[in-house]
Amino acid sequence: MLSKRVIVCLDVRDGKTTKGIKFKGNVDIGDPVDMARIYYEAGCDELVFYDITASHEKRGIMIDVVRRVAETIFIPFSVGGGISSVEDMRDVLLAGAEKISVNSAAVKNPKIITEGAEAFGNQCVVLGMDVKKVEKSEKIPSGYEIVINGGRTYMGIDALWWAQEGERLGAGEICLNSIDADGTKEGYELELTALISENVNIPVIASGGGGIPQHLADVLKEGKADAALIASMVHYGTYTIPEIKEHLKSQGVPVRDQLQ
């Protein structure tokens, strides 16, 4: 049976893993390659590296991180942040990433999804979506709106429409981040996740709000997500991957056992 995936997200700035709350203030928490190896050994199913390096001149540092990660771990991993062209995608994929994720670049230029899918295959292109809950309106019938710049800029685009459009354009997967839930550790946005997951045919990764293992169980069952993204709940040693998976198993969620 296909397992639900537990995916660890590492924010990387200038080659160091960092963690911020609601995009305000970041602290370095370790070396991304070391951390990737530890999570790989612990049985995490996939990793996401999100490059928040501000300057374009330092892109090479991230490519080097990707290359070293690819030599160290043998599970899929994706890279997002700052990818705005097919050339950016190619650099990251050739360095050894399995997938690339596009977010605001795709909102501004949806063609990039199709170009990436045609060049590298749909399975390589993850559509990252940052979403905020708003009043339902004619323009935003689902009551969920696409935002960029860490939630500061509302784009006037309905999240459900954008998810379906992203699938039509060639995305192979959606990483759905609730800006409202992100950093709260109070649980994923279940209503949003179920709405998107039930109305697209591609896998959906739930992101934002995971604080305790039961939150993952909730979003993987009630939220109908195919995978759940976690960060701070493992970065600070609050929980281990085996503890999280053990809990998911006890709740009837199919997960992959870590086997030596």
Next chain:
Amino acid sequence: MIAIIDYDAGNLTSVERAVRFLGEDCTVTRDLDLISNAERVIFPGVGAAGSAMESLKKYGLDKALHEAMKAGKPVLGICLGTQIITSFSEENQGTQCLGLVEGEVLCFPDDMKSPDGEKLKVPHMGWNNVKVLKDHPVLAGLKPEHQFYFVHSYYPMAKEAGNVLAQTEYGLTFSSVMGRDNLIATQFHPEKSGKPGLALLKNFIAWKP
């Protein structure tokens, strides 16, 4: 030396890295002499069957694979490589493939449900079980609880039951490992399947068919 066939299909470097990690020499190549002199051949790839077959023919790699097969050299197909070794794929309005194993590659239907009624999405993406039907040196040590990483929208079905080495369930049951003589082919990605995947690659490197 292991030749990893380069036919413009995506992500060949991950296979190369995994093989090197296991301490084995390998090269990603479309040089026909190098392939003909290689001790073993890995035929990986992600992408679409139609353009893959075109590229293989353009570089003469279709013949090189047939020759490797005839020469009794161990050949490992992975993902798209595995689909291409069958006779025919439904992808791209129908694509004639290499026919190294009789069988065909079909598109997952839209309306698949899991046993507990949940909608099954396409691509089949993530970790799934592989049920071994036939003992094989390359599958040695594989346990029923081991899972492997899959990502595909089309699935292979070998024609002869004897060529189905393992099966996987996803809405339906398909041939996740096929093989005959000196050929073995996995629909999943051993190079992305953690330790059980590396163990399988290690078995392939030592395999003497």
